Amino acid sequence: MLTMEALPMHRRAPDIGFPRGWYCVAESEKVTADEMLPVSYLDEQFIVYRGPDGTAHVADAFCPHLGAHLATLDGSISEGKITCPFHKWSFDGATGRCVDIPYTKVMVPGSVKLKVYPTREIDGMVLAWYHPEGEEPDFEPWSRESLDVDAPWIPHSTTFRESTCPYRDLFENLFDTAHVQQLHGSNFLPTIESMERTSFGMHARFSPPTGERFPVTGLENMFTGVSLMTQLVTGDGFGFLQSVSATPIDHERFVQVSRLYVRDMGSPELNEALGKPFADNTAFETDKDFKVLDFKKHLARPQLCAGDGPIMKWRSYQEEFYA
Numbered sequence: 529m530l531t532m533e534a535l536p537m538h539r540r541a542p543d544i545g546f547p548r549g550w551y552c553v554a555e556s557e558k559v560t561a562d563e564m565l566p567v568s569y570l571d572e573q574f575i576v577y578r579g580p581d582g583t584a585h586v587a588d589a590f591c592p593h594l595g596a597h598l599a600t601l602d603g604s605i606s607e608g609k610i611t612c613p614f615h616k617w618s619f620d621g622a623t624g625r626c627v628d629i630p631y632t633k634v635m636v637p638g639s640v641k642l643k644v645y646p647t648r649e650i651d652g653m654v655l656a657w658y659h660p661e662g663e664e665p666d667f668e669p670w671s672r673e674s675l676d677v678d679a680p681w682i683p684h685s686t687t688f689r690e691s692t693c694p695y696r697d698l699f700e701n702l703f704d705t706a707h708v709q710q711l712h713g714s715n716f717l718p719t720i721e722s723m724e725r726t727s728f729g730m731h732a733r734f735s736p737p738t739g740e741r742f743p744v745t746g747l748e749n750m751f752t753g754v755s756l757m758t759q760l761v762t763g764d765g766f767g768f769l770q771s772v773s774a775t776p777i778d779h780e781r782f783v784q785v786s787r788l789y790v791r792d793m794g795s796p797e798l799n800e801a802l803g804k805p806f807a808d809n810t811a812f813e814t815d816k817d818f819k820v821l822d823f824k825k826h827l828a829r830p831q832l833c834a835g836d837g838p839i840m841k842w843r844s845y846q847e848e849f850y851a
């Protein structure tokens with residue numbers, strides 16, 4: 529079989545920067561109070577950590593003194609105070625303010641700060657706010673707490689994927705209804721019942737699939753901007769929730785993480801019996817998507833025909849988030 533490389537991104541999609549929004553930079557369980565987690569996203573590097581009260585924070589990885597990466601050598605965090613490995617300046621982890629320089633009494637004015645990003649922790653994700661011009665958040669992420677369900681959501685499985693799909697074309701795939709039949713081989717053509725602009729982004733309702741493996745009665749997607757999406761699948765006596773984040777690493781690739789939750793059926797065996805086929809099927813179909821998406825070009829003016837789904841409607845929503 530041929531091995532093929534994706535064309536470099538500048539040949540497949542013009543660089544229009546990253547959209548403003550809430551980006552998942554870490555899974556909650558990976559973030560602790562006594563260690564900085566170094567991560568590389570959005571063509572930058574960040575550190576993720578917790579304050580003494582457990583609050584998650586995301587900050588620039590580079591010290592404002594002389595630019596050392598704070599999580600190198602013996603860079604440390606203790607009681608919410610970050611100490612740089614290079615000249616041991618310390619910063620308050622919540623505000624970023626410089627609080628100590630061990631070798632001078634002439635304190636640098638309080639204006640010397642480590643950049644701390646607006647951070648939220650929801651649905652098992654640590655989210656950092658990104659704005660191309662550094663502006664403050666103008667919306668809040670959707671959270672599954674807003675759902676009124678009678679049983680808790682039990683985590684089933686988490687899938688990490690790195691993709692070279694043009695970032696702006698990822699969620700568009702959900703509105704490309706024709707590929708559901710043609711690529712996934714579904715015997716049913718989904719229709720989108722509504723696409724509603726909300727405070728967090730968009731709420732889309734799909735007609736429930738018929739004749740599929742799971743007797744689904746409700747299918748809806750909540751988009752936080754264009755970087756997070758939660759899909760709620762409901763049926764008679766069961767429910768699935770898929771919390772999907774997509775965070776660019778740089779202009780060439782992004783990481784997509786998909787976390788599957790099953791509405792508690794009352795026993796681990798039942799949850800597994802329901803969760804496993806759903807997870808396996810999702811992984812199988814998503815792999816198919818990425819086998820195409822990873823190599824595709826972004827076409828500003830695609831040649832659409834009747835039956836193609838509201839792709840341009842999604843794009844006009846998405847454009848709001850690009851500068």
Ligand code: FES
Pocket residue numbers: 591592593594595596612613614615616617
């Ligand atoms: S570079 Fe961090 S203290 Fe000097």
Ligand SMILES: [Fe+2]
Pocket residue numbers: 701707708712813817
């Ligand atoms: Fe698909």
